[in-house]
Amino acid sequence: MRPGDIDRWLTGERILLAAGDAAGWTTALTRPGRTISVWPPEAEAPQSDAAVCADWRWRGDEAAHRRFLAEIRRRLRPSGMLVIEQAGATAGFDPLTGRAGPVRFYHPTELATLVGGAGFRVAHVELTSTAEGPAPPGVLIVARALVAPPDSLAVTGWGEESADTRLDLRYADDEAELLDPPPAAVWAGLAASADEVAGHYPVDDPFGSLRGAPVVSRYLGRTVAPAQLYFGAGVTSLLRDLAGLADGGPVLAPAHTHPDLQAWAAFRGAEIEIAAGPATVAGLTAEIRRVRPALVHLDRPAFDASILGLADLVRLAGTAAEAGAAVVVDESAAAYLGPAGSAATVVGEAGNLIVLRGFTKAYSWGGLRAGFAVCSPAIAVRVRELVTPMLIGELALLAALRVLAAGDPLAALRRRVRTVKPRFVERLTTAGLAVEPGHPDIPWVVVADADGAAGRTLAGRGIRGLLPAPAPVPSPPAPGRLHLTVPLSARRIELFDTLFDTVREDVSP
Template identity: 70%
Template sequence: MTSAGAVGRLLDRWPPADRILVAGPDAARPAGELARPGRTVTAWPPAPGDPRADAAVCAGWRWTSGEAEHRRFLAEVRRRLRPGGTLILDQAAAGGDVDPLTGRGGTVRYYHPTELAGLVRAAGFRTEHVELTGAAPGAGPPGVLVAARALLAPPEALAVTGWGADAGEVRLDLRYADDETELLDPAPGKIWADVAAEADQVAGHYPVDDPFGGVRGAPVVSRFFGRPVPPGQLSFGAGVTSLLRDLAGLADGGPVVAPEHTHPDLQAWAAFAGSDVHVATAAALTARIRECRPALVLLDRPGFDAGVLALADVVRLAGVAAQTGAVVVVDESAAAYLGPAGSCATVAADTGNLVVLRGFTKAYSWGGLRAGYAICSPELAPRVRELITPMLIGEPALRAALGVLAAGDPLAALRRRVREVKPPFARKLAAGGFAVISGHPDIPWVTVADPDGAAGRALAARGIRGLLPAPAPVPAPPAPGRLHLTVPLSRRRIELFDTLFEGQDDPA
């Protein structure tokens, strides 16, 4: 077995490990050698109710079961570690002949270093260090020491988790808008009421002949975007969240690249299927794609800062990604504000590697409907259908979604209102000492600089809550830096904001 000194050296690379779990057939030796004042070293398995450990050491890796069981064991180890906790896995060199097809020497399964690193990644870790520790006497795998960090796991890694965090007394929540639908024509509520009026018939319909909604949806979606969308390139799901979960499989364990502060759900699911996730600034995105050669590139359009990447730039990035064989997924959850003509769905047929996601939570305020859809390039249609769960959207939700799309673009009055009230909202924030980025004039939010949290605290002191970007599932996610504030649209919300904001302390 590798010396405890080598294990200790790796542990010292990261934050202090005060609680260590030790597992494996040689657990007793490192448990004794790693002990020190103030440190708790516990043999696996931990007792129920024990706090999460800072590190786990799997000593003398000699397992006689199969790979699936090994992966499950490592995943259970990860669940017993704090996010970012350290895993040190020590596999001794093969002691005799090893079957090259099965990796077994007798009853023991030995892994080559790359296999072991992949197994660790598939269990929810990011591999950060691999070193050889001894040669096998035959042709079997050498001894290897792997160090990895535990990724933040779903659901904690997903964007929805932060919405339940307590923020004290909040009188005006600017993470979202509850006053958008008052400006839509037709009102989404009217369309939903029409569907509900036929609830008995609708709820009883089981459309196994159209499990993705593409057959019935294609004519409506084609008219909406003014471009033909064949049924095979259109799939409906239970909101964009469910589609992101399924389409994470497009990475197929390969690297994922996304700009900073991109919605993290797809990245989190891909990471737990063995993908390495990389983030980049918008300016460095093209270079990062060429450097990492990803399997999947994820874009938010609009982005967290309310900026909207031009369609020509999306097509250009898709071309760069195509050089590495990568798929580009564009999350247009909030692009309804731009109208159908501004969607990447209008250029999906012009590329071979684009998937565009649209939903009804933003602008339509139909988050509870759980409806969303994906439009993909023709070449991607078979891959997308391999991954998306059939029958994922309920029949009432599908009919309501198609009803609102069939109505055309009901957001003209909303866009006029946003353009009317967004500039004075931004000016008021700027006059209060906040550094404001307004972004696209049709997107109903702004962001303010918040590098140290002072802006958020200053607003919270007046009962106003903003939205921080959800962290990417990487070991050292970019600092939030900015705070998202939805523009109040209705007179009641504007007056409430003015009342609360008046007399606000300087955010600096």
């Protein structure tokens, strides 16, 4: 292959080179302003902009090749380019082993899969030679390094501090006081027996399913068998495990869906498809039929506080089933709807639904790290294979079960949201902001913020909103939106009014 065929894909100044003829390829790829380092790089070397494996020969086994590619990715900046040029198989190729002597030759699709599984997104594949019989032809593969977890996860962006923030409307710290019973009282009742509880090693109930099923069944008003129920260390841990449902196949998610599942699936080699357009039933149905995903991931409520109806969800799950896809519904913020509003009540009406619930939203128990999954009976075996056992601590499990056993403690919170949310929407609208109020029971709204002006104006007054976490892969353009949690308590409403009084003059047309 000519050096120019590789050079056209290279960007940036720092190039990492792996080649049998390192000296020759260094000379061929040298350009003004470009620095080329030969593999392996120095331990303290800065990350490279691109890596080249030229005229590459794969020695050793496939596991070693995966480790090699993963180490190259770690040496690249995020979105750095990888260019691999593998020559066609030489004489003596054995189709049973994929080798010619000690060298492994991959067919183009095999090599693309290997690269994708090492944390790259394959962007281009082309043949560089032909081959006779079963021998692989020469191939050039171009891929971009994905941002690795945890940097690709939502929590990384959320953890960034802002010293000028006086009112953080990304979250709510005034919800728990409206719950009956308050979570603090539940925890206090459990704390007295903390030593005894912490000493229990639940090998007889590693998923919390046996103890949890009767409680969750009463909470939902539906029978949930132990085989359908899995507790974990918050919804985040369950999303990581359930990314395995893609099993390398495509994952489909609407724009602004919580990105963690997609990030982990992409890092395992799955293709990620972000649905363009609004997340309507008609739109998602069309996207499922187009993509034919292995896994569909939905947020309920969505980022814009809209709610997909239960009947619509069941129909959508049926469409996904026709494509052979599982459907994961993240209901981290669905507690506001009450038990009857949960998609967990309809898992028995489909064979491919997994619904995740947590205790951060409404309960304000983000530090508890408790969450659970309720799945359709037909998919329970697959879920059991993926969820990590013994993932939730005993104190967290018992606290979660006690608060669920209390039934629906959010009635007063819902009344408060319905009382103060309309005024909040009116204030934002009067100031010239375009507001999407969403479902009346969901305590947040989104405002249009295509160019970031609304967010900057609010930040200048000490009010911080929540931007949607970016998808882990390039995705179609989506409307710019800013999430603002509704202040519920008198102190937060008063602080919002004080800070917001000067906003109108900056955002009005």
